Amino acid sequence: MFTTFNEMVEIAKKRGPKRCVVACAEDFPTIEALYEAYREGIARGVLFGNKGKILEIMSQLKIDPSEFEIVDCATEKEAVSKAVREVAQNGDFLMKGQITTSNFLRGVLDDKLGLRGEQLLSHIALLQPALYHKILFVSDGGINVELDLKKKIEIVRNAINFVRSLGLSIPKVALLSAIERVNLNMQETLDWAVITRMGEEGTFGDCIIEGPLALDVAFSPQAAKVKKVKTQISGDVDILIVPSIATGNIMCKALQYLGGAKICGIIVGALKPVVMLSRSDTRETKLYSLSLGNIVS
Numbered sequence: 001m002f003t004t005f006n007e008m009v010e011i012a013k014k015r016g017p018k019r020c021v022v023a024c025a026e027d028f029p030t031i032e033a034l035y036e037a038y039r040e041g042i043a044r045g046v047l048f049g050n051k052g053k054i055l056e057i058m059s060q061l062k063i064d065p066s067e068f069e070i071v072d073c074a075t076e077k078e079a080v081s082k083a084v085r086e087v088a089q090n091g092d093f094l095m096k097g098q099i100t101t102s103n104f105l106r107g108v109l110d111d112k113l114g115l116r117g118e119q120l121l122s123h124i125a126l127l128q129p130a131l132y133h134k135i136l137f138v139s140d141g142g143i144n145v146e147l148d149l150k151k152k153i154e155i156v157r158n159a160i161n162f163v164r165s166l167g168l169s170i171p172k173v174a175l176l177s178a179i180e181r182v183n184l185n186m187q188e189t190l191d192w193a194v195i196t197r198m199g200e201e202g203t204f205g206d207c208i209i210e211g212p213l214a215l216d217v218a219f220s221p222q223a224a225k226v227k228k229v230k231t232q233i234s235g236d237v238d239i240l241i242v243p244s245i246a247t248g249n250i251m252c253k254a255l256q257y258l259g260g261a262k263i264c265g266i267i268v269g270a271l272k273p274v275v276m277l278s279r280s281d282t283r284e285t286k287l288y289s290l291s292l293g294n295i296v297s
């Protein structure tokens, strides 16, 4: 398991280029990111979208179009459907271009296109915070908007399986809330208590799950001591499970913009991995996401 994003990029380079299928590729940052990944030997792009616009962007960026496969599509819907079908049949991973997240995800979720399996899809952010000694995984700050206990269980399962697939055999999981006790008026504390019990019963295999936990206890053994919380994971957590999409999204962006954390993210649970790059991502961040797509595909 890599402990920095630079190590992750190096692993991706060693694995060699993977076939990255892009939906709605007529987008400057997307094409720039792919070209960077192409030059680093991480990805080969198959681009679905408006070919005229894609060629125009490549010409402005002085990129040789012959380095890519380009499939002309008349509409956004056609580009998403064809890209999703292509990645399901022949691609290694899918990437979002110039399209809203929800329209993109609707294509990914369309069961006729062959990418959605039986599992819940969930988003996992990877962070390399300046003041932490390893990579932190946060889920789900990206997809699932209405959570019930069953979805929370699937989000936890997806995150644990994903981290294990990267080589971490016993992930340490904190189920986050504002407190460490069950409060009948705070739904996530009830759900976290159930999931912690399931973890103790072995439902998720080898891992240590604790919750509800407040963030200070998750990261500071001193805070745990003062609050008299018994914990085996304080100060060494791998996975943070957040109670809502908003808390997860805000936490990741706070760490990124105020704490200087490096970040990338992926959608798991589909039959192939899916990376979504934000327009505001830096060149470095885009390369991290594409490297992650390479490694997990």
Ligand code: COD
Residues within 6 Å of the ligand: 101, 102, 103, 105, 106, 109, 119, 120, 121, 122, 141, 142, 143, 144, 145, 249
């Ligand atoms: N995993 C598997 N199947 C799913 C999931 C999921 N996460 N979500 C929905 N489905 C299935 C449903 O069971 C149903 O069969 C079908 O897909 C449609 O479900 P709906 O009607 O709930 O789907 P939509 O189209 O209303 O919403 C799905 C979205 C993923 C588009 C929606 O939840 C959404 O917009 N999420 C937020 C995305 C976002 O804006 N993120 C911002 C941060 S990047």
